[in-house]
Amino acid sequence: MGMSIQQIIFMVLSVIALVSALGVVLSKNPVTSVLCLIVTFFTIAGHYIMMNAQFLAVVHIIVYAGAIMVLFLYVMMLMNMNADLEPQKRNWLKYAGAISGGALLVVLVAALRDASMPALSPQSTDIGLIKNLGQTLFKQYVVPFEVSSILFLSAMVGAVVIGKKD
């Protein structure tokens, strides 16, 4: 009976996250896949909140669930893909997918097996709170931050250039 309320929430969130993540892969209907992915994002945001990273959680929801997935859904809806309309994939494609996915899993497990996880320590850190995060981002990591913003800018310019072409 040693389950604290945090552990219960963690369990519930993880189960929903895993089930919906499986739903993304296994669902025949692409729109259902996207909806499952949105649910997954929400559960992951829940995990962020559990780790006291509220800013990350809410930005995760705004950016991924609120903007990117809307565009995904948009495209899916306009393409109107149905399970019966989709051409049958060849078998070797399935095997190749399974092998490369499995390889990725192996790499991830190998990488994480020995890694220490300070974030999972029982006492919570306050780094995820917006004030501390801002201090860290704009003082300690200001150069990488600005470099990444230039990366986004170049992506934007690229999009405009592609869009301008007739």
Add this chain to the structure above:
Amino acid sequence: MQALTNRAKAVDRSPMTFMEKMYIPAIAKGMGITFKHIFKRKATVSFPEQKRDFSPVFRGLHVLNRDEEGRERCTACGLCAVACPAEAITMEAAERKPGEENLYREEKYAAKYEINMLRCIFCGFCEEACPKDAIYMSETFAPSNYERKGFIYGKDDLLIPDPKEQGK
């Protein structure tokens, strides 16, 4: 071509000025106008409690008239039915029997007289055609009804009450 009035205005196709492109002044003006309308007199007539006055020449539901002694004036000549452009009037004539002199003024009367109010266009030609001043148009309109047959007005709907009986 000569203009009928001097109010015609040529369409202004010059490009919008910056102020016009901002929309805001125009929107503010429009909102001012709508706000003023909130306090204006309302055009609504709350019908059952409040009734709109009809004009003196209003042509409403028909009535079949009686003379001073309470006898029906209509002799079923059919002129009203002929005059009716919508063919809304039908009638059947009958001969007055001895002893019915107090009911009908002439020797011939309308045994059946029907006006279909759904066909009637309330033009008033029947009123003009009647040589006996038997049909008049009143100042009310036909009330609503659930069925079509409710709009076919027979004699009992059209005849005005007997002035002698009213006196009693």
Add this chain to the structure above:
Amino acid sequence: MTLLSIDWFFIIEKVLLISVVLVLSLVVAMYSTWGERKVAAWIQDRLGPNRAGPMGLLQPLADGGKLFFKEEIIPTNANKFLFILGPSIAMMVACMTSAVIPWGDTLVIAGHPVSLQVADVNIGVLFIFGVVSMGVYGIMIGGWASNNKYSLMASVRAASQIISYELPMGLALIALLMLTGTLSLKEIVEQQRHGLWNVVYQPLGFFIFLICAFAECNRTPFDLPEAENELNGGYHLEYSSMKLGFFLFAEYINMFISSALIATMYFGGYAFPYMDSLGLNPNMVTILGFLALFLKTLFFIFFFMWVRWTIPRFRYDQLMRLGWKVLIPLALANMLITGAVILARQH
């Protein structure tokens, strides 16, 4: 069991507060439908609903009853699950935002301080932003699941409109946040309580936020997703009965919440002039503050309606041009100027 160590008073207080806030938003939304019809009528020189109850005050109940008893139709080729999910998401998302709005200062009941805010999270503004960005799912899923081309077109319009107007809204908010230095709505209000209202410092930001709020609520002049005369009713074309009611109701709740938000962020929230120098009992001041917020909110709801019955709908390209070519540059300029002024004042 650690479960027993939960502060039960806290739980009860929050549950009560959530129910009160929910009921309040539902009632206000209900009477907004009545208010909308009245305002529309007055602006058009009519009387408006006046038959159900005195001044037509029972009209929302009659409308709601009608919607409940209407026949429920789900199109044969519609995706049933998503068809039901659409209005549910719309309604849920509409109700969620009210959680972080401070409806008043703290009340002291039997020695316990009770905050009139469901959750004072330090990411309040961002929370609202996240929830608002979820709102489009209800429309999109509902419109797509209806299996009707008009619904689909409306949901496509809704998605692009809401995403486009979220950007200037966020940029306008960033300028406000630079000014206040906090994301907590409670603190934003407290700052305005002791100083001037934010609209004085951020008139342009307020204006941009207001326009974007109209667009996010799908209110005229940005009601293209439910354009009656071009799309036969828009994304809720195939809906009937209470599912349609949910969609319509969500719009009114959104309107209420956005009005409350505008009042909170730019017009002082529950703060009103001279509230601290009246010498009243703190509880009394809190109640008056709540009433002040409520009045401000009602004013903005009226403003929403006033605009709806004045301005015609934008064309779609005009909508996009306004969003991307006018509002975003304006909001960016507002942000830059605000930043520069703050920097100059620090030195």
